[in-house]
Amino acid sequence: MKKMAVMIMAALMMSATVPALAADMTKEEKDQCLLASKNCAAEVDSIQKKIKKLNAEIKKGKKAYSAEEIKKLEQKLDEADKMLDQILSGPGGGN
């Protein structure tokens, strides 16, 4: 029974320690996340940043992506544009 408990604990600890490594940082570096809300580990893209990134990737064209992949990126760009439109001026705008 003891062995089982130890093994379960070990498995739990392994799974819990992995994300901590992502935020690894040397002592000399400034923590830009605390200082200027930049480069935070859990940072997510704003919708504008997502649109900018998608446009930049689509511009790379066939040098970097297959025709199918470009089509997929264009579809995602279309979705992001529509989402921004929904947020800013979606239906119910008057009520």
Next chain:
Amino acid sequence: MKKKLLAVAAAGALTAATAVPALALENEFHGMFRLFGTVANYGQSNSSTGATSGSTLTAPELADNAPTRNFVEQRARLMYIAKANDDLKLVTHFEIDSRWGDSSYTNGRNVGGAIGADTVDIETKNVYLDFNIPSTPMNFKVGIQPFIDSYGGIFVNADIAGAQAIAKYAGFTNTLGFFRFTEAVGTLPGKADRDLFVADVKYDITKDIKLGGSYYLMHSDLVVTPGVGNPNAYTHMVGLNSSMKFDPVTLNVFGLYQFGDNPGPISSSNTGNAINTPATRNSKVDAYALGATAKAKLGPGTLKLAGIYVSGEQQTPAGAAGKDTGAFQAVAGESNFFAADMYILLRNKYNINSDRALVHTVSNVTGGFIGYDANITSKLFANVNVGAAWAAQVTNKGTASEPDSNYLGTELNAEVGYRLFDNMTASVLGAYVILGDFYQKTKGGTDNNFDDPYRASLMLNYAF
């Protein structure tokens, strides 16, 4: 031995559960905040709760010596998307609206801006599942979702409960949809309803030329008195639309014809069946809407042109018992023609709860609009718009109260803004309408002498 095996199995299951990336969930948060500080001489009558809701701008909001008022409104929208993978996501979208000083310590939408705040006022706009069938071109959207017709929203642009099946293949985008607008109160669920069925086709002839066609069917069996009149009203709509790009011009044209049973005022109300029971009147509708928009890059900005004709009706009241109507039946308060970029003549996409317009629900109007959006620097922008509108038909024909003209008025509006950040802008805008004799004078000699409506606003917009 048995215990050891069990322990190994348990540990294995735990590591497997944490290690399989396919189970990871991508959390997407988006939203916006808008603040609108306004000085105006129209709109804004307080309800008992302090909330305001959109409506057509009429007397007493149009008045001689209309009082000037100032108010500040704010709107926040929060969108959370739980994305399992590229083919499956749950979309939720919420809204919190208030006008500063409206009321507090209460439960209800569009309030909570008075001292103390503390109001339960979060609105759920959308909750729907969006998924693809892997290895097929099929996409489904199921739940309370945004839906805009293929005609710029002149019939409907709303959040509605329903389901859409969308297939994209070989240049086609085909949509089949079902939406339930409203159920009659006091009946069995699903027994008396108003529903919309949508069949929509779009075809990309080339990358720059797209053609589309639609068939919409609205069915209503909401009745006032069981056994009186036809309990089933079928209203049909067929339309064609196209989008063409000839650099530097992008042109959109559309036409929508409405026929069959008169659906009557299509509203979201389900409490007073009387307003939702056109079927009892055995009235027919024969109406249409035409529109065009054009945009072209010109100098540091974009030149815009737009025009619409949406049919109206002379008789009073339109579509009354036994009478047919030529008035286009748009969804009340849930339709718009945002391409016009008007603030007072027609609804504007940025308006919050004080949203009032001379033509609020798109019907009985002819309008022409021209505007220019300029990017003066990468941070500074400005736009100016002019539009004039006429009623397609005037009511009370041949009587003293017949309007002296079908000219509704001319609006001038302008906005100057500054992009403080990539996702935040601050702008000032003004709009003024020179009221036409549709409102001011009657054939019988009445002169209302209404003040021309105007507004000046400061707007902050943050979207993320």
